[in-house]
Amino acid sequence: MGTQINDIEAKEIRVSYGIHEILKGVTLEAEQKKFIGIIGPNGSGKTTLLKCIYRTLDPAQGAVYIGGEPLTSMKPRESAKRLAVVAQHNYYNFEFSVQEVVLMGRSPHKKALERDNAQDYEIARRALQTVGMEAFSGRSFSTLSGGEQQRVILARALAQQTPCLVLDEPTNHLDVTHQLQLLKIVKNLGVTVVSAIHDLNIAASFCDILYVMKDGRIEGHGAPAEVLTTDFIRTIYNVETEITRDSRGKMHILFLS
């Protein structure tokens, strides 16, 4: 099968801040409609890599391709039709209503100054309904809790109706119910997802493929059960673990003190 609209590829990405090389030649492939997790210790370069993919950072070397086309050859509006982003929560400080924030997801589909129409409002309403935030539509975004804001930002990304979605630790402000809710929503979208995830059990449970980063490099990738072994976790995180299976056969990582 040739390249599909849902394919994301980052090839040999290098990024430096001053004299520090943060990404040292990172290659990642997200096949269509798979849920790709990026794991690795704090500071290993996950956010920096995602920023290159969602186009807020230009790599010094290497390139990102969406549907086989280099991002650099696309207008921002074109890449926004292909890829939506839920970045880290602390980026958002909007003085807008929840509905207005979600409607921003429609802007790549509109001409300059074209007003939102009934279809846009319906798409926004459904997106809010999907994340369980429909009742908050008229509220000021800035009055929401961190977790509520995170779900609204996901709704904005859903309203963008893109074949690819990038998430940067999307569950870090959510309680366990909403963590699972958000990840189930994302998993069932039928789009290609690339997400940084710090919780290894969540990564194991939801991702099809994991990429493991350390010190600006990809140290390994594969299905969760292949990657998340006691030895490899020790190499990457310097912690001891036991891997078990529950009664349904799902793997769990226990951290030994």
Ligand code: ADP
């Ligand atoms: P992760 O998401 O895996 O925690 P990051 O990509 O946020 O890692 O950061 C990787 C490294 O790059 C860290 O050492 C961080 O301090 C550094 N870094 C990130 N952004 C900047 C910046 N704007 N200037 C200098 N260093 C940065």
